[in-house]
Amino acid sequence: MTDAVSMINETHIQNLIARYLNGDCSENETEELFEWTTRSADNTKEFLQLKDLWDLANPTENKSDQQLLIFYRKQLEQSNRARIRMIKRIIAVAAILVICLITSIIYPRKHVESAKQLSIFTVPLGSRSKVMMSDSTEVYLNSGSSLTFPAKYTGNNRRVTLSGEAFFKVKSDKNHPFIVKTANFDIEATGTQFNVCTYDSDPFSSATLAEGLISLRMKKSDEAFVIKPGEKFRLNRLANTYNLAQADIESELAWKNGEFIFKNIPFPELVQRLERWYDVRLVWSGSKLENFAYTGRFKNQETIWQVLDALKLTTPINFQKTAFREFGITYKPKM
16 A cells, blocks of 8 residues: 555656646745755655756757656656666767767867967857877866967967967967967966966956966056965956956866866856856746845756756745746845
8 A cells, every 4th residue: 555655656756746847836836846856865866867968858848748757657657667778878979979069079179270379269058178289388277268379389388369268278388488378468478387267258257367377468557466375356348447356276277177166156147157057048037136146156067957956045036947958047036
């Protein structure tokens, strides 16, 4: 009798998950489902796995077509072993797609302009990569970044141009300074480690020093600064103001190791980072969200579904998938 009751309860929960994923749950059903997910770590894991599976399949937004929903309900009502087999098949396909994506990053997006003898290395949104310069300098490039550099250095300088974010581990050579050119400032170093963030879409540009010394020169004013280890130079491009202060080095450099650490950052900035990190579009509404600041950390293993769910638990927001790789986020005050 107990097994029969357990099976009925399991089927009920699985149907709730299917209804939730298709947007058919009532408010009471949604509360029941989320109460179930918080009972145990296994419940939470099962729920998030099925959400990721649903998102990966990219179901149609046309609710009149119920064929896909029926398929998922049948899958959900099967045994755990059957669901695991299905998930493994999906993961196998996803692995092939990841391999294809990595190949496209390494080959098609790295090309040489033969007339100028410049190499341009571009990293797509949702990815990270590493480039080894001819002088053995290591450059880690974050999502949506582009690095232009000569195939071989000539003259007295080692000069590169950056758009986006990169961490530089510069090979020491005092006779040939390493120069990073950006839209707003240039950085000169000999042998050191530092991070530069200068996305065209962001109102801020910054340079953070981990080791050694670097000099930074503004392009408009020609002002120069010497940055010491542990310091961060931050430029507000819109207001044309800047400050130099101590930095949280762990947070600043976490991205190159596949982590995202944020401390007391405003909601709009968090959204921008998540969009680049996951290659998604997050459309949000509600002026009160601008006043929220966030602190947290997660690794690249978490999906956008898991991140948004975590934000929903700590912040008065709601979200839903509105299109392929697009989510809508709305302010929802807690009752």
